[in-house]
Structure formats: structure tokens, C-alpha cells
Amino acid sequence: DGVPYDLTVGLPTDEARDRPLARLAWLLAVAVPVTLLLAALLAYAAAGRAFRPLTAVVSAAETMTVRRLGRDRLPVPPTGDEVARVAATFNGVLDRLAAGFDEQRRFVADASHELRTPLAILRTDLELALARDPSAADADVLRRSLDEVERLGRLTGDLLTLARADAAESPRQAVVELDEAALRAVGRLQPVLRARGATVTISDWTPATVRGDDQSLERAVLNLIENALVHGAPPVVLSLRIESGDAVLRVTDSGAGIAPAHRPHVFERFYRAEQARSRPGALGSGTGLGLALVREIARQHGGDATLDPAPSTGTIATLRLPLCRDDSVSPDSSPA
Numbered sequence: 001d002g003v004p005y006d007l008t009v010g011l012p013t014d015e016a017r018d019r020p021l022a023r024l025a026w027l028l029a030v031a032v033p034v035t036l037l038l039a040a041l042l043a044y045a046a047a048g049r050a051f052r053p054l055t056a057v058v059s060a061a062e063t064m065t066v067r068r069l070g071r072d073r074l075p076v077p078p079t080g081d082e083v084a085r086v087a088a089t090f091n092g093v094l095d096r097l098a099a100g101f102d103e104q105r106r107f108v109a110d111a112s113h114e115l116r117t118p119l120a121i122l123r124t125d126l127e128l129a130l131a132r133d134p135s136a137a138d139a140d141v142l143r144r145s146l147d148e149v150e151r152l153g154r155l156t157g158d159l160l161t162l163a164r165a166d167a168a169e170s171p172r173q174a175v176v177e178l179d180e181a182a183l184r185a186v187g188r189l190q191p192v193l194r195a196r197g198a199t200v201t202i203s204d205w206t207p208a209t210v211r212g213d214d215q216s217l218e219r220a221v222l223n224l225i226e227n228a229l230v231h232g233a234p235p236v237v238l239s240l241r242i243e244s245g246d247a248v249l250r251v252t253d254s255g256a257g258i259a260p261a262h263r264p265h266v267f268e269r270f271y272r273a274e275q276a277r278s279r280p281g282a283l284g285s286g287t288g289l290g291l292a293l294v295r296e297i298a299r300q301h302g303g304d305a306t307l308d309p310a311p312s313t314g315t316i317a318t319l320r321l322p323l324c325r326d327d328s329v330s331p332d333s334s335p336a
Contacts, residue, residue, distance in 0.1 A: 112160035158289040185222040204239040208247035212301040223290040228253040
């Protein structure tokens with residue numbers, strides 16, 4: 001048309017050509033990882049919310065014990081899914097187990113309680129028969145029968161105490177002079193100790209006051225001394241000290257000690273090493289309940305019981321109880 005115009009032709013430089021590639025590289029290096037991280041966080045949160053009911057069920061199951069079987073139950077989530085059905089089913093199993101344990105505890109407690117009266121009558125009759133100056137043969141039979149009756153009496157008493165402990169019955173909360181209770185336990189054993197030529201030596205003795213049931217604590221000390229006499233060897237040393245705010249009573253014997261294989265099991269109920277089953281001890285063969293009862297009594301009173309090898313030879317049985325810190329209550333206020 002005769003109109004002049006300009007035509008400009010340009011080619012991209014290297015910098016302009018590489019700019020889109022740089023943006024793409026930044027997108028891949030930053031935006032994609034951030035997106036993946038956000039997606040992973042969202043997935044983790046969703047999974048946590050989905051598994052939260054299952055985590056609660058697992059946590060509750062891990063804290064359950066036989067003693068709290070009648071009270072503890074798994075939480076049932078209101079989701080109506082498989083987790084809720086599993087929790088509800090498991091709670092039903094716990095209900096049946098708790099009922100069975102309760103029935104067993106009642107049977108043991110009732111049987112032990114009913115056996116105490118006839119055993120007391122038998123013991124009295126045997127003692128009266130021995131007092132009538134029988135012949136040597138008859139006296140030997142009567143003494144052996146009296147020993148067995150005493151052993152049955154201890155067994156029924158231990159079973160009754162353990163049944164009460166399993167039922168989570170708290171001991172009486174009275175102020176107890178532990179040193180006096182321990183000396184009473186030694187006094188109860190004096191006739192048997194004299195008959196068998198054994199002694200219990202009192203050493204490193206410090207008066208200590210604790211809170212609990214005096215009869216139960218006396219029984220615990222008695223069982224520790226009996227265990228030292230049956231499974232250990234003289235001399236048997238009884239000590240009482242105050243350590244770190246606790247009353248620490250120790251019974252040390254000079255026997256062969258406890259084999260490492262048996263040491264983790266000595267506080268289990270009815271556990272006895274084979275040599276203890278066959279070897280007659282100073283007080284007759286054990287029942288396998290003495291140390292179990294000691295630990296139950298100690299833990300009911302907020303303490304514990306341990307059995308450790310002595311530095312040279314023998315065994316150290318330790319009963320550790322928290323000291324009574326209530327100065328407003330005197331020992332005379334203990335219930336009868």
C-alpha cells in the first residue's frame with residue numbers, strides 16, 4: 001500500500017531462555033517437598049485420630065492387674081466399629097474372670113477361717129496329752145502330730161491373710177512400734193528355738209514407729225525368722241535401723257544362700273526349691289507362702305521386702321517400711 005513499516009526480529013538470549021527452567025527447578029525443589037510434607041502431616045493426623053481409640057484401649061490394658069480386675073475396664077469408644085466391639089467383648093471376659101477370682105478368694109478365706117477352730121482344738125488336745133506324761137513312743141507321736149498341727153495352723157493363717165490381701169483389704173491404720181512387734185515375734189519362737197537348740201541374736205537395734213497393723217507386721221517378722229531357720233543356718237541375726245526415712249528390719253543367716261536360679265522366684269506363692277521340699281528344716285518343711293505373705297504385708301503398708309545374698313555367706317532378708325510421721329497420734333491409741 002506504499003505505507004512504510006518496521007519489522008523487528010529478535011532471538012531470546014541465554015538468560016531469558018533459562019528463566020522458565022529456573023522457575024520450574026524452584027518449584028520442584030521447594031513447592032513439591034512442602035506439599036508432600038503437608039500431605040504427610042495430614043495423613044499422620046488422620047491416622048492418629050483413627051487409632052486414638054485403639055491406643056486408649058491398649059494403654060488401659062497395660063495398666064491392669066489381678067488385684068484391680070474387679071474395677072478396671074477398657075474404654076469402649078462410641079464409634080461402633082471393630083475396636084469398640086473388641087473392647088466390649090474383652091470387658092465381658094474381664095467380668096467373668098473377676099467373678100471367678102472373687103469366688104476363689106471367698107472359698108479360700110472361708111475354708112481358712114473354718115479350719116482355724118478345729119486346728120485350735122487339736123492343738124489343745126495334743127498339748128494336754130503331752131502334759132499327762134505319756135510313754136516315750138506316744139510322746140514322740142504326739143510331738144510330731146503337734147508340729148504338723150502347728151504347720152497347718154500357719155498355712156491356714158497365711159492363706160487367710162493372702163485372701164484378704166487379694167481382696168485389697170487395707171490393714172488397720174494404727175501406730176505400731178515395729179521394734180516391739182519384732183521382739184514379740186522372737187518371743188513366740190522361743191519354745192521352738194529352745195527345743196531345737198537354735199538362737200536368734202538381736203544386734204544394731206533402733207526403735208522405730210510405723211503405721212499399720214501390729215499383728216500383720218509381727219507375722220511378717222515371724223515368717224522372715226522362720227525362713228532363715230528353715231532354709232539358712234545359725235547364727236541368725238535380727239537388726240532394726242532407720243535409713244532414709246524408713247524402718248529397715250533385716251534377718252541375716254549364715255546358710256548356703258539362694259541359688260541365682262531361684263532368687264527371682266522366692267516371693268512367688270507356693271514356690272519352693274526342690275531341696276527345700278525334701279530337706280526337713282528347723283521348723284518343718286515350708287509351705288511356699290511365708291515370703292509371699294511377707295511381701296504382701298510390706299506392700300500393704302507402703303513398703304517392700306527383698307532377699308539378697310550376704311557379703312560372705314548366707315542370706316539377708318530385708319523388710320522396709322515407711323516411718324510414721326504423724327506425731328499427733330500416740331501408740332496407745334492403737335485399736336485392740
